Amino acid sequence: MTTATVGKHDRHRLVEKLKTVNWKGIAGGLAVAAIPLAFISIFFLYPVGSIVWRGLAPDGTIDIGPIKRVVTDPDLRQIAWFTLWQAAVSTVATLLIAMPGAYVLSHYKFRGRSLIRAAVTIPLILPTVVVGVAFLSLAGPGGAMGVNLKGTIWIILIAHMFYNYAVVVRTVGGLWGHLDPRLEEAARALGANRFQAFRRVTLPLLRPAIGAAASIVFLFSFTSFGVILILGGARRVTLEVEIYRQTAELLNLPVAAALAVTQLLGVFLILTLYSRYQNKRSVTLNLRPSSEVEKRPVHLGQKLVLAANLLLMAGLLFVPLAVLVKRSLTTEQGLGFGYYTRLSDPGASSVLAVAPTEALKNSLTFALIAALIALFVGGLAASIVGYKKSRTTQWFDALLMLPLGTSAVTVGFGFLIALDSGILDLRSKTIIIPLAHALVALPFVIRVMVPIIQSIDNNLRESAAVLGASPIRVWREIDLPIVAKAGLVGAGFAAAVSLGEFGATAFIVRPNITTLPVAIFRLLSRPGAVNFGMAMAMSVVLMVVTGLVMLGVEHFRAGDVGTF
Amino acid sequence: MLEISGLKACYEDVVAIHHLDLTIEKGEIVCLLGPSGCGKSTLLRVVAGLEKAAAGVVSWDDEDLARVRVHSRGFGLMFQDYALFPHRTVEANIAFGLEMHRRPKPEIAARVSEVMAIVGLEGYGDRTIGQLSGGQQQRVALARAIAPSPKLLMFDEPLGALDRNMRERLVIELHDILTTLGTTALYVTHDQEEAFALADRVVLMRDGRIEQMGSPAELWARPRTRFAAEFLGFRNIIDVQTAKECGWPVPEGETDAVVYRPDGFEESETGAFKGVVVSRTYRGDHFVVRISPTDPAPDLLIHVRWQPVPELGQELRLTIDAESVIPVVGNAE
Numbered sequence: 001m002t003t004a005t006v007g008k009h010d011r012h013r014l015v016e017k018l019k020t021v022n023w024k025g026i027a028g029g030l031a032v033a034a035i036p037l038a039f040i041s042i043f044f045l046y047p048v049g050s051i052v053w054r055g056l057a058p059d060g061t062i063d064i065g066p067i068k069r070v071v072t073d074p075d076l077r078q079i080a081w082f083t084l085w086q087a088a089v090s091t092v093a094t095l096l097i098a099m100p101g102a103y104v105l106s107h108y109k110f111r112g113r114s115l116i117r118a119a120v121t122i123p124l125i126l127p128t129v130v131v132g133v134a135f136l137s138l139a140g141p142g143g144a145m146g147v148n149l150k151g152t153i154w155i156i157l158i159a160h161m162f163y164n165y166a167v168v169v170r171t172v173g174g175l176w177g178h179l180d181p182r183l184e185e186a187a188r189a190l191g192a193n194r195f196q197a198f199r200r201v202t203l204p205l206l207r208p209a210i211g212a213a214a215s216i217v218f219l220f221s222f223t224s225f226g227v228i229l230i231l232g233g234a235r236r237v238t239l240e241v242e243i244y245r246q247t248a249e250l251l252n253l254p255v256a257a258a259l260a261v262t263q264l265l266g267v268f269l270i271l272t273l274y275s276r277y278q279n280k281r282s283v284t285l286n287l288r289p290s291s292e293v294e295k296r297p298v299h300l301g302q303k304l305v306l307a308a309n310l311l312l313m314a315g316l317l318f319v320p321l322a323v324l325v326k327r328s329l330t331t332e333q334g335l336g337f338g339y340y341t342r343l344s345d346p347g348a349s350s351v352l353a354v355a356p357t358e359a360l361k362n363s364l365t366f367a368l369i370a371a372l373i374a375l376f377v378g379g380l381a382a383s384i385v386g387y388k389k390s391r392t393t394q395w396f397d398a399l400l401m402l403p404l405g406t407s408a409v410t411v412g413f414g415f416l417i418a419l420d421s422g423i424l425d426l427r428s429k430t431i432i433i434p435l436a437h438a439l440v441a442l443p444f445v446i447r448v449m450v451p452i453i454q455s456i457d458n459n460l461r462e463s464a465a466v467l468g469a470s471p472i473r474v475w476r477e478i479d480l481p482i483v484a485k486a487g488l489v490g491a492g493f494a495a496a497v498s499l500g501e502f503g504a505t506a507f508i509v510r511p512n513i514t515t516l517p518v519a520i521f522r523l524l525s526r527p528g529a530v531n532f533g534m535a536m537a538m539s540v541v542l543m544v545v546t547g548l549v550m551l552g553v554e555h556f557r558a559g560d561v562g563t564f
Numbered sequence: 565m566l567e568i569s570g571l572k573a574c575y576e577d578v579v580a581i582h583h584l585d586l587t588i589e590k591g592e593i594v595c596l597l598g599p600s601g602c603g604k605s606t607l608l609r610v611v612a613g614l615e616k617a618a619a620g621v622v623s624w625d626d627e628d629l630a631r632v633r634v635h636s637r638g639f640g641l642m643f644q645d646y647a648l649f650p651h652r653t654v655e656a657n658i659a660f661g662l663e664m665h666r667r668p669k670p671e672i673a674a675r676v677s678e679v680m681a682i683v684g685l686e687g688y689g690d691r692t693i694g695q696l697s698g699g700q701q702q703r704v705a706l707a708r709a710i711a712p713s714p715k716l717l718m719f720d721e722p723l724g725a726l727d728r729n730m731r732e733r734l735v736i737e738l739h740d741i742l743t744t745l746g747t748t749a750l751y752v753t754h755d756q757e758e759a760f761a762l763a764d765r766v767v768l769m770r771d772g773r774i775e776q777m778g779s780p781a782e783l784w785a786r787p788r789t790r791f792a793a794e795f796l797g798f799r800n801i802i803d804v805q806t807a808k809e810c811g812w813p814v815p816e817g818e819t820d821a822v823v824y825r826p827d828g829f830e831e832s833e834t835g836a837f838k839g840v841v842v843s844r845t846y847r848g849d850h851f852v853v854r855i856s857p858t859d860p861a862p863d864l865l866i867h868v869r870w871q872p873v874p875e876l877g878q879e880l881r882l883t884i885d886a887e888s889v890i891p892v893v894g895n896a897e
Contacts, residue, residue: 459647462614465634466641467712468664473635477660481651 029384036381036400042424043439044403047414048264054253054417055261066258076242076255080262083238086153087221090160094217095210097161097312098168104309105169106177108302109294118554120313121166122321125550126543127500128163128226129517133524133539134324135159135231136532144323151233159227162316164217171213172206177294178287179205215274222266223407225503226517230524239263240409244506247413257417260410271405321543328536332529339537342530356538359519364545366515367498370437374494377438378445379487385446386453397446404443408503411436416507430513436504441494448493452486453479492553499546516542565589566611566716566748571620573603573610580606581772583620588716593742593749595759598769599795604752607769608718611750612641624715635664640714644721646705648693654704655680655689661712679707682741699730706738710745717742719751723758735761756796760784768792790894793823799865800824801892810861812836813884819891826852826867828888835883839864841874855880 056062070076105117123131135158139149149155179202187197203210225240232241239259246256297303331338343356385397403411415436419426426432456479464474502517509518516538523535566588573581580603588594596604609615611622613634622629629637640661649657655676662672680686683703693701702722709717722738723731739762742749753759759766760780767777776783776792787793793801800823807814807822813836814822829837839855842863851868866882874880 457645457647459643459645460649462612462634463641463643463647464649464660464664465614466612466637466639467661467708468635468638469660470633470635473664478649 032380033384033396036377036384037396039377039439040400040402040442043415043435044406044411047418048406048410050418051257051260051410051414052264055257066254067261069255070258070262076259079237079239079242082236083222083240083263084266086156086160086236086238087218087224089153090157090164090221091214091218093157094161094164094168095214097316098165099172099210100305101165101309101313102169102173102176104306106173106290107294108297108306110297110306116310116313117169120169120317122547123163123317124166125496125500125546126163127502127517127539127546128224129230129502129520130324130500130539130543130546131159131163131320132227132230133520133535134320135162135227136524137327137536138320138323140231144327150231151235153236155231156224156228156236158316159231160217160221160224162320163227164220165313165316167216167220168213171216172209175209175287176202176206177290179293180288181293211274211277215270219267219270219405222270223263223409225407225409226521230521239266240407240503243409243413247416247507253417256413260413263407264410267405267407324536324543325540328533328540331533339530339533340541342534343537343541356516356519356534359514359516359538360541360545362513363499363516363542366434366437367495367549369431369434370441370498371491371494373434373438374441374445375487375491378442378449378490378494379483381442382446382449382453382486382490383483386450397450400446401443403439408440408501409507411439412504412507415504427508428510432508433505433513433515434498436508437498437501438494440501440504441497444493444497445490448490449483449486452489453483456482489553492549496546496549496553499542499549516545565625566750567621567623567626568607568611569621571607571610571622572618573606573615574618575603575606575615579618579772581610584772584774586767586774586777588748588750590748591746593747593751593762593764595751595753595763595766596769597753597756597759597766597795598775599754602769603772604754604769605720606772608641608720608750608752611716612639612718613637614641638712638715640709640712640717642705642709642717642719642722644724646701646722648701648704648708650693652693653689654685654691654693654696657693657704658707658711660708665712675711679711682710682745683707684737698726699734702726702734706741710741710747715748717747717749719749719753721753722751723753723755731755731758738762768795770795786890787823787892790821790892793890793892798823798890799826802862806861810836810857812861813886813889815889815891817891818893820893820895821891823890823892824864824884825888825890826865828884829866829868829882830885831870831881832883833881835881837864837880837882837884839880841876841878841880844873844876853880855882 055066056064070080101120105113105120135155136150137143139145139147139155139158141148141150143149183201183205184197187201188194192200222238223240224238225244228236228238229241229244232238237245239262243256243259243263246252246259297306328339329335329337381396381400385393385400387393415432416427418424419432426435460478461474464478465471469477500517501515502521505515505518506521509515514522520535520538520542523531523538566586568584568586571581571584572579584603584607586594596607598604606615610617611629613629613632617630624637649660652660658676658679659672662675667675676689677686680689683706685700685703685707688696688700688704693704696704705722723734726734735758742762751759751762760783763780765777766780766783768775768783770791776788783792783796787796787798790801801821802812802824803821804814804819812822812824837855837857839857839861841853842856843854845852847867849869851873853866853868853874854863855866856863866880868874
């Protein structure tokens with residue numbers, strides 16, 4: 001065969017191959033992808049890129065001075081070190097305390113279990129400011145416990161455990177509850193005692209879930225802002241808090257940018273280590289339906305384990321919130337709604353430029369707008385990610401997940417320094433707040449919607465087509481009912497995120513506009529029992545509003561399809 | 565009448581069907597039988613309009629279907645995992661096809677209860693899909709497929725997900741329903757018992773081609789190729805060379821191997837088969853006896869229905885009736 005015929009043959013094959021490429025599909029996909037790509041570029045890549053540029057080249061030329069300061073300045077080095085070790089300790093402590101909880105809630109059948117399962121996840125959706133205030137009311141100055149732990153590592157540690165307990169229970173329990181119980185039984189039959197069977201069989205199998213949970217907890221604690229700002233006082237400061245302090249109080253943008261770059265590097269490192277670890281560790285598991293795993297606790301020992309864990313959950317998760325509610329109702333004149341009635345009084349506090357009810361109205365408006373933006377952008381993105389799995393869509397997915405690994409403070413700081421000129425001069429416009437919220441909520445919306453879209457079995461579409469449904473009818477009859485529900489759930493999540501968002505908002509909010517979390521923080525920064533009382537009352541209001549939104553979401557999730 | 569001629573189809577860059585011709589008469593039940601990857605499901609999907617043919621023609625009553633989209637073909641297809649709509653009730657699932665054809669509401673209601681009676685689902689109309697057992701889901705899928713009275717009803721391994729007992733029961737029911745309705749049906753399976761129980765005609769496929777076709781009785785009496793014999797579960801398939809060396813009967817004409825049916829043996833002082841009994845298992849109405857002949861011959865399986873049953877270690881001398889000796893072409897894989 002001559003080279004000429006080979007070439008001809010190849011060309012022919014190429015032409016044949018090109019004929020089979022679905023150009024229409026690719027063009028449509030690009031058109032849909034354009035909006036999420038533009039959104040993430042303008043509101044995430046550009047601001048974060050600006051931070052990195054400012055951090056590395058404050059005056060337009062590369063200058064590692066500020067970065068060097070982070071490493072050499074004893075105060076800043078101290079802060080970086082504290083950020084790291086408090087995150088590590090928080091992670092280990094949360095794992096130790098929540099693993100038994102994960103076991104109990106995934107293995108024991110008892111009355112009220114589903115209620116408790118739902119209840120333990122409440123902290124996850126609570127605004128950080130609420131958590132901060134709750135722990136202040138419990139163990140702050142004049143707290144219900146009678147000791148003032150404000151400014152100590154202990155109160156930070158407990159608040160992080162409170163926050164992340166559900167992460168471990170959900171992530172580890174989710175796998176544990178479906179692990180084939182016969183594996184451990186087989187180990188026992190082969191002569192392993194209970195502990196050996198756990199350590200040699202169950203623990204290695206759970207490792208991916210534990211690794212995932214640990215990374216999330218570490219990341220949350222590493223980038224923890226609201227909790228530490230409120231509970232840490234002047235002594236306990238993390239990178240996030242210091243970025244805020246340098247920006248808002250000292251107006252030292254170069255150092256803030258350098259700190260932000262350090263923090264970004266830290267997050268990047270954690271995520272890289274995590275994905276390396278996950279890739280190495282993946283084992284194919286034969287997952288069983290939970291009905292084969294669950295049992296009623298019958299022995300005294302099992303009952304004691306269950307009772308001890310339930311008691312712990314009540315103490316860790318329920319007591320702080322209960323104390324918050326109780327103290328918000330306890331005024332100097334005794335039990336009453338005094339702090340709540342003050343919330344509608346514009347002159348109630350000199351700290352706030354507007355009445356607290358105005359903040360509530362703002363928060364709800366922002367939540368609605370943020371939810372709509374996040375739903376629109378996230379819905380388009382999810383329909384691409386969920387529709388087809390290819391290398392391109394995986395990259396696209398990863399790109400849109402970036403805000404999840406980036407702290408809210410970084411987002412807010414980036415908005416502040418980047419969106420300041422031309423058509424992007426949004427700093428003086430109110431829309432910047434819901435835009436930031438939408439960006440923070442975007443990954444959640446996508447993660448909620450993709451599995452639901454993917455759960456639509458292609459057989460269903462084919463089946464409808466064979467039964468006589470035209471492509472448009474197929475979309476209307478099969479995709480729409482399922483996607484619409486996914487959209488509602490996603491929008492609900494976005495609204496809840498927006499309501500509680502504090503880190504980014506703290507940077508971009510102007511004095512005459514407040515959201516609930518910002519108003520609460522401003523009240524806390526002033527002395528006085530009345531200010532603190534109003535902060536508690538507002539926290540309760542915020543908690544209730546967020547709770548109602550999530551309740552609505554759960555209502556729509558209840559009828560989920562395709563869950564294991 | 566469905567006519568397939570010169571059909572070629574690819575599945576993910578691999579040629580799944582090579583130049584295939586097949587005609588299905590009205591009212592006929594045809595089973596496509598073959599191992600996984602033989603192209604039987606692809607063929608079904610091409611006929612349904614879910615896959616495109618790379619070459620060739622598929623036509624119904626002389627109308628070329630190439631330009632007729634899936635939803636306009638008026639065929640029915642039942643999927644292996646049923647593909648029931650989880651957001652619709654049993655009734656709403658069955659009504660779906662009728663709604664798509666814009667039938668009036670009272671007619672839909674009447675037809676739905678009619679087919680629910682046919683498949684034995686009375687009283688289940690309001691259930692959601694999640695509340696049904698595997699067997700019930702299978703019935704809903706069948707009801708949904710037959711409700712719009714499709715010209716051609718297709719099945720893609722519809723019983724594959726069920727256990728053996730349930731499968732045997734449902735095959736019989738399915739056969740009764742199909743013959744009562746007089747539907748033209750194309751049924752894909754890898755289970756030869758299922759195919760033999762249902763089909764008027766069995767089409768055995770291999771590597772995207774038709775290996776052999778005929779009525780179940782024809783196929784059973786006379787598998788033409790070694791692959792067909794192996795796939796249909798025949799035992800004692802011996803290379804011609806070996807058979808000749810052993811002095812066993814070999815039919816006239818061109819053959820590559822010979823099948824000796826285990827049923828056809830009987831004891832005879834002058835038989836050509838000699839061997840020692842090496843195992844003996846009880847199978848209800850007969851014993852399966854394995855004898856080990858002298859080298860180079862492989863072991864043979866014999867169905868023994870006579871008394872006394874040979875003992876282990878006993879030397880046997882057997883003959884075989886001519887009908888139980890089947891010549892086949894093709895080599896072992």
